[in-house]
Amino acid sequence: MSVTIKDLQAYKREGRRFAMLTAYDFTTARILDEAGVPVILVGDSLGNTMLGYDTTLPVTMEEMLHHTRAVRRGLKNALLVGDMPFMSYHASAEDAIRNAGRFLQDGGANAVKLEGAGRVVELTERLTAMGIPVMAHLGLTPQFVNQMGGFKVQGRSDEAAERIQRDALALQEAGAFSMVLEGIPASLGGLISRRLDIPTIGIGAGPDTDAQVLVIQDMLGLSGERVPKFVKRFADLRGAMTTAVGDFMAEVEGGTFPGPEHSYGTGAAPSPAPAEAAIYGAADKG
Ligand code: KIV
Numbered sequence: 001m002s003v004t005i006k007d008l009q010a011y012k013r014e015g016r017r018f019a020m021l022t023a024y025d026f027t028t029a030r031i032l033d034e035a036g037v038p039v040i041l042v043g044d045s046l047g048n049t050m051l052g053y054d055t056t057l058p059v060t061m062e063e064m065l066h067h068t069r070a071v072r073r074g075l076k077n078a079l080l081v082g083d084m085p086f087m088s089y090h091a092s093a094e095d096a097i098r099n100a101g102r103f104l105q106d107g108g109a110n111a112v113k114l115e116g117a118g119r120v121v122e123l124t125e126r127l128t129a130m131g132i133p134v135m136a137h138l139g140l141t142p143q144f145v146n147q148m149g150g151f152k153v154q155g156r157s158d159e160a161a162e163r164i165q166r167d168a169l170a171l172q173e174a175g176a177f178s179m180v181l182e183g184i185p186a187s188l189g190g191l192i193s194r195r196l197d198i199p200t201i202g203i204g205a206g207p208d209t210d211a212q213v214l215v216i217q218d219m220l221g222l223s224g225e226r227v228p229k230f231v232k233r234f235a236d237l238r239g240a241m242t243t244a245v246g247d248f249m250a251e252v253e254g255g256t257f258p259g260p261e262h263s264y265g266t267g268a269a270p271s272p273a274p275a276e277a278a279i280y281g282a283a284d285k286g
């Protein structure tokens with residue numbers, strides 16, 4: 001059974017915590033889906049992880065849709081959320097609605113994510129009314145990096161914390177089905193989560209949000225040496241890749257790869273095993 005936004009809201013009522021992860025490609029999406037991750041976000045963090053930008057600001061709609069379609073093809077059960085990139089919902093409401101619609105129509109997403117409040121509150125109301133579910137995103141909102149003066153923890157003063165709470169309530173009122181809370185004090189993450197009926201999904205927002213999200217490259221240990229304090233590396237795939245690539249190079253240079261078991265013979269051979277026939281075609285025997 002595919003996960004729906006109603007399921008996530010039921011999880012909140014039941015006090016059932018859940019995980020969200022980012023994915024940007026078919027292979028990763030399929031692994032995460034098969035592992036049972038209920039929500040997959042094609043984050044505009046793909047600007048950093050896939051495209052090598054310093055910020056998410058250069059990411060375009062076309063890049064987001066390209067990756068969203070790839071992820072869609074890898075999913076059977078997870079709810080797929082597409083992240084609306086910088087300037088795709090800023091110039092006008094018409095622009096925003098058209099671009100949000102493209103995530104569902106062209107990308108196969110089930111919902112979109114928008115950063116910030118202000119104008120986004122009204123936009124959330126309009127999108128929701130049109131059948132486009134909205135995941136809100138408050139706190140450290142990377143598309144506001146220039147306004148924030150860097151990637152800094154938000155909501156540390158009483159005034160800032162109160163503003164984030166007001167924005168959170170307004171976005172919920174406008175129809176957001178869930179909310180990412182990024183880079184805020186743990187106490188504020190817990191407070192907002194208790195005040196809202198919709199699930200909160202924390203990243204650097206402490207342990208008391210309803211769900212947690214991490215960027216897949218960060219949690220698998222594929223990012224560089226410096227990662228934010230909130231990242232936990234659950235694996236060292238960078239180390240594993242480096243070892244595997246080194247082993248491959250050594251075997252190629254030493255002439256031990258490919259061996260006979262990875263090489264084809266000539267002439268007639270017995271019928272290929274079904275898997276081999278399917279992968280290489282029935283004519284490609286032996
Ligand atoms: O772009 C992204 O990956 C995100 C998550 C970190 C929430 O917005």
